[in-house]
Amino acid sequence: MARVVVDVMPKPEILDPQGKAVTGALQRLGFDGLTVRQGKRFEIEVDGDVTEDRLEEIRKAADTLLANTVIESFTVREETVADQAANR
Amino acid sequence: MARVVVDVMPKPEILDPQGKAVTGALQRLGFDGLTVRQGKRFEIEVDGDVTEDRLEEIRKAADTLLANTVIESFTVREETVADQAANR
Numbered sequence: 475m476a477r478v479v480v481d482v483m484p485k486p487e488i489l490d491p492q493g494k495a496v497t498g499a500l501q502r503l504g505f506d507g508l509t510v511r512q513g514k515r516f517e518i519e520v521d522g523d524v525t526e527d528r529l530e531e532i533r534k535a536a537d538t539l540l541a542n543t544v545i546e547s548f549t550v551r552e553e554t555v556a557d558q559a560a561n562r
Numbered sequence: 563m564a565r566v567v568v569d570v571m572p573k574p575e576i577l578d579p580q581g582k583a584v585t586g587a588l589q590r591l592g593f594d595g596l597t598v599r600q601g602k603r604f605e606i607e608v609d610g611d612v613t614e615d616r617l618e619e620i621r622k623a624a625d626t627l628l629a630n631t632v633i634e635s636f637t638v639r640e641e642t643v644a645d646q647a648a649n650r
Contacts, residue, residue: 481603496604496627505623507609515569515603516584521595535593539584 476524477553478532482541483513516540517553524552564612565641566620570629571601604628605641612640 484490493511500508516536520528533550541548572578581599588596604624608616621638629636 483603483605493604499627500623503623503627505619508620508623509607511605513603513605515571515601516581517571517599517601519597531593532596535588535591535596539587539591 476520476522478518478520478524478529478550479553480516480518480532480536480540480548480550481513482516482536482546482548484511485545485547488545513546514540564608564610566606566608566612566617566638567641568604568606568620568624568628568636568638569601570604570624570634570636572599573633573635576633601634602628 484493490511493509496510496512497508500510518532520532522528529550529552536548536550537543572581578599581597584598584600585596588598606620608620610616617638617640624636624638625631
């Protein structure tokens with residue numbers, strides 16, 4: 475089964491209250507010098523092969539459903555077996 | 563400025579209601595054969611260099627604050643300049 479990963483992040487010019495809260499909490503816990511932005515990660519298991527058409531379809535899905543493109547940007551990429559192994 | 567990415571995903575054996583909702587919505591919109599699990603992505607800007615010590619500190623931060631390790635697993639990795647370029 476092939477896997478595609480869609481990362482959705484708040485655009486740089488958009489305030490990110492969740493990220494701000496996490497940044498503050500880390501500082502209070504003694505983790506200094508870290509600035510956090512928080513987004514979403516979607517792992518999509520694709521039936522069959524990941525063709526360019528299939529990726530285009532997933533980009534469309536991300537654009538309609540997964541990201542609010544007014545305030546968020548997204549990236550779509552196929553995750554290779556090596557990536558999956560590295561993420562164990 | 564160096565960047566570290568922390569990906570937090572629900573563990574495989576844990577139900578993922580958000581992912582289930584997205585999977586259902588995609589199907590209703592006509593995107594077939596896609597199964598989604600939803601997690602979180604944290605982009606952390608690190609002051610100074612990303613040393614092994616710094617990474618260990620971030621792993622500890624992820625373990626205490628970013629992930630609920632009862633139900634979620636996380637990965638920590640440095641994002642190279644090439645990764646950042648690919649994500650434009």
